[in-house]
Amino acid sequence: TQLLEQSPQFLSIQEGENLTVYCNSSSVFSSLQWYRQEPGEGPVLLVTVVTGGEVKKLKRLTFQFGDARKDSSLHITAAQPGDTGLYLCAGAGLAAAGTASKLTFGTGTRLQVTL
Amino acid sequence: KAGVTQTPRYLIKTRGQQVTLSCSPISGHRSVSWYQQTPGQGLQFLFEYFSETQRNKGNFPGRFSGRQFSNSRSEMNVSTLELGDSALYLCASSYGGGGTEAFFGQGTRLTVV
Numbered sequence: 325t326q327l328l329e330q331s332p333q334f335l336s337i338q339e340g341e342n343l344t345v346y347c348n349s350s351s352v353f354s355s356l357q358w359y360r361q362e363p364g365e366g367p368v369l370l371v372t373v374v375t376g377g378e379v380k381k382l383k384r385l386t387f388q389f390g391d392a393r394k395d396s397s398l399h400i401t402a403a404q405p406g407d408t409g410l411y412l413c414a415g416a417g418l419a420a421a422g423t424a425s426k427l428t429f430g431t432g433t434r435l436q437v438t439l
Numbered sequence: 440k441a442g443v444t445q446t447p448r449y450l451i452k453t454r455g456q457q458v459t460l461s462c463s464p465i466s467g468h469r470s471v472s473w474y475q476q477t478p479g480q481g482l483q484f485l486f487e488y489f490s491e492t493q494r495n496k497g498n499f500p501g502r503f504s505g506r507q508f509s510n511s512r513s514e515m516n517v518s519t520l521e522l523g524d525s526a527l528y529l530c531a532s533s534y535g536g537g538g539t540e541a542f543f544g545q546g547t548r549l550t551v552v
Contacts, residue, residue: 354538366443366529366543367482412482416538425538426472426495427531429482 327351328415328430336436337403345398345433347413354416354425356389356396361410403437410434441466443532445544452551457518460547462530464511470494470536471513473505476527476546485528488513489536520551 328349337343347356355374359367371380373389373396380387384407386399396413413430444463452458464471472495473485484497488507505515517524527548531541 357540359543364545364548366531366546369540369542372540414541426484426487427538427541428484429474431481 328413328428330411330413330430330433332433333431334434334436336438339404339437339439340402341437343400343403343435345400345411345435347396347398347415347430349394349415351415351417352393354393356393356416357414357427358387358396358398359412359414361412362408367410367412400435403435405437405439408435408437443530443542443544445528445530445547447547448545450547450549452520452549454520454522454551456520457516458520458549460515460517460528460530460549462513462515462532462544464513464530464532465542468532468534468542469511470533470539471507471511472531472533472536472541473513473515474529474531475499476529477525482529485515487536494536517549522551525549525551 331346355372357372358370360370361367371387376391376393378389384401388397411433414427417425446461462471470489472487475483485499486493486505487495491507502518507513527546529546530544533539533541
């Protein structure tokens with residue numbers, strides 16, 4: 325069973341601060357996705373990283389995939405109240421021949437950014 | 440293009456009843472996956488349907504079942520509801536299925552009383 329642990333579980337910061345969220349596993353993933361979910365809504369895809377060591381930037385958000393494709397991080401620079409939400413990482417497993425892969429979601433990091 | 444549509448948005452059911460939830464994927468997407476989200480367990484994979492066939496299944500009891508129609512729309516059924524089935528049920532649509540990028544609906548909030 326593939327497990328994805330996210331840390332921290334909760335984060336409450338003030339506007340303008342920087343933060344990093346971690347997503348760790350002992351399993352190798354073919355790709356890893358990051359989602360943000362707001363209350364009462366479904367998760368929204370932010371980014372997909374595929375190659376070990378890959379770094380992607382989305383405005384103030386920087387995503388990195390570990391060299392061994394077992395972990396990932398999300399760094400937010402100068403957080404804003406609009407960044408508030410539940411951040412989820414999701415790994416696509418390495419499927420055996422003849423089987424289909426599936427997404428395994430992390431435990432989630434709840435971020436609150438206050439003025 | 441239109442996103443993923445789930446109906447209904449909210450449901451209240453009594454223990455022992457059954458419920459059917461519906462999901463219309465993004466046009467052209469052949470894969471529909473279902474997830475259960477609770478505060479304690481997070482997002483848990485229920486099953487995936489691709490071109491009307493169940494391609495993958497999570498660790499849920501047989502009370503949870505689903506199907507997919509030829510137009511890719513999917514339904515999920517839960518029989519003999521238990522209090523612990525109260526959760527947000529999310530449907531995700533993707534073109535290739537498996538671990539490819541998923542687009543989620545707003546979910547159906549099920550409360551079992």
